[in-house]
Amino acid sequence: MTPKEEIQKLTDEVNQHNYNYYMLDNPTISDYDFDILLARLVDLEKQYPEYALPDSPTQRVGGTVTKQFRTVRHIYPMLSLGNTYSEADLQEFNRRVESLVHDNLEYVCELKYDGVAISLIYENGYLSRAVTRGDGVQGDDVTANVKTIKSIPLKLRGDYPPLLEVRGEILMPYSAFEALNREREDIGEPPFANPRNAASGSLKLQDSSEVARRGLDFHLYYALGENLPCDNHYDRIMKLADWGFRKVQVITKTKNIEGVFGFIGEWNEKRKSLPYAIDGIVIKVNSYTQQQQIGATAKSPRWAIAYKFKAERVSTPLLSIDYQVGRTGIVTPVANLAPVQLAGTTVKRATMHNNDFITSMDIREGDWLFVEKGGEIIPKIVGVDMEKRQAGSQEVRFVTTCPECGAVLVNNEGEAGIFCPNEQSCPPQIKGRLEHFISRKAMNIESLGEGKIEMLFENGLVRDIADFYNLTYNKLFGLEKKIESIDNKGDRILSFKDKTVENILSGIEKSKQVPFARVLFALGIRYVGETTAKKLARHFKNIDVVSSATKEELMQVDDVGERVADSIVNFFNNAGNLQTVVRLREAGLNFETKDEISKLGTALDGKSIVVSGVFSVPRDEIKQKIEDYGGKNVSSISKNTDFVLAGEKMGPEKRKKAENLGIPIISEEDFYIMIGEK
């Protein structure tokens, strides 16, 4: 078999397995064997990128970096739905429909998925574009990110039409949402408030391999195009399963509004055990002819309506407020509430976010607060129960000193929240920095975790991140911590034995291989997240240049605005931080970028490229991309040039020269395809 044939065969085979698994829920191969097939395909595509197919399953793991999402016009506008919380409104909707449709009325009821709307365009069977709703007329092209979602086919099956648009909702199941938030809290990033925000944030990530890890899912609810089969919505939704989509499980037809109420009642209960959030039910007139008869307003169709479930709400007394100090020193007020049942769980605590939240709601001591739990799992304080307010109640006074270290709290202008300025010796800030340093996306020292850090800290062995590299066998062996019993079985003693100590030390040793970008992230500079750290590392190449860069130089890096630049400058103006960097460097950590790490890909390895003409982005950006993918920018065309990248208005002289030498001329569009950014 030639490599080309093998790539074709593996692509088909892996796609079939993905289909069995994600669409039919009926896997016919072990995970292990599947991984072997996929790895072989990845390998072959690396050797022969020219043979990779447009529906290659390797796109599912991502790897594309999109700096800015292009704005794209929808083929058909994406309307929204009128919605209501009231049964009377539904009756009214039904009366209007019945007044226009006299015979054979049928409603379709579906779940109202609580995620992000997406439009998927399939041209000749291939997923060519995925666009967010945006303002309904135009949205963002998020194709690379959407391709990582396994329940979205990259290629249709069966007797599909040449052009098909499928709409649906991208959402994050609760399990993925909880895992993501745990991870974010581990590294000191703010958690997402609900799965919808998490899904929407994930779709806008620049790095599609990160999207691939987020566990997004897709549910379809609409299909349109020209000359499609079926004269009604229900049949067409069913038809989509023949074309390779997962069969819609929850959908029903009914002839009258009573049937609709039945479905609503059923799913108002059943939704509590769904693995993802829905916020209501959508009711649609089934027949397309009838839909047209009924028509639409500029914003939404009159043949459909969304019935939204009411969030469950209770009122309960505020008992006291805890003030939690986070890794960055931000102080968050948390309400202790009289325990109360809400949507299946007992609620006794809820965040009050910050001082603005307390003052804007005018929360006073002794107030009863309304707490709600909608599609979100986290209970939210939504207001004060004024009927229960006592006369003469006192305003809540935010603490003025740090509950952990006693320092006087500060409220810097322009900064979010009130925080403890005692970075150097406030315990949660120290521990937070240590935990951030060892976390997966930073130094990834798996043999250490929150509990062990606590022990090292309490025993005075580690206070500064550089102290990890001074740990020795003798210092660690035999360290003990009493864990108080919670089940009357007696206290336990946790103690560091041989194996634990060896693991810790080898994990620390291994961290010396971690590339510069992650070391920079691990330092815990405020506002410097993972992506910003990568960009800084790529731009400045080593720590000396970063640490001596001026604010203006820092702001040359995209994503680095004034706030981030100020924070970096401040960090390196601090003698203690500089000392830490010196010690880490002496310990052998990577403080400069190795070439291969700074690259985004290898698609242009060793290629000499001439750039000519005007592009949709500044020319420097194009040149940077060439370098990012391993290519070399050369200024004039010669027989050694691999290709000319031509924008608009390329000079005629250059074009002639390239043609004479037989050098390929590549468009901007093809260039993006070549480097896998399209």
Ligand code: IVH
């Ligand atoms: S139908 C023209 N069906 O709700 C009809 N929408 O406010 C277009 N949604 O933007 C929408 N589940 O994001 C439809 N089963 C469902 C839905 C659904 C969720 C979302 C969708 C839309 C919004 C309408």
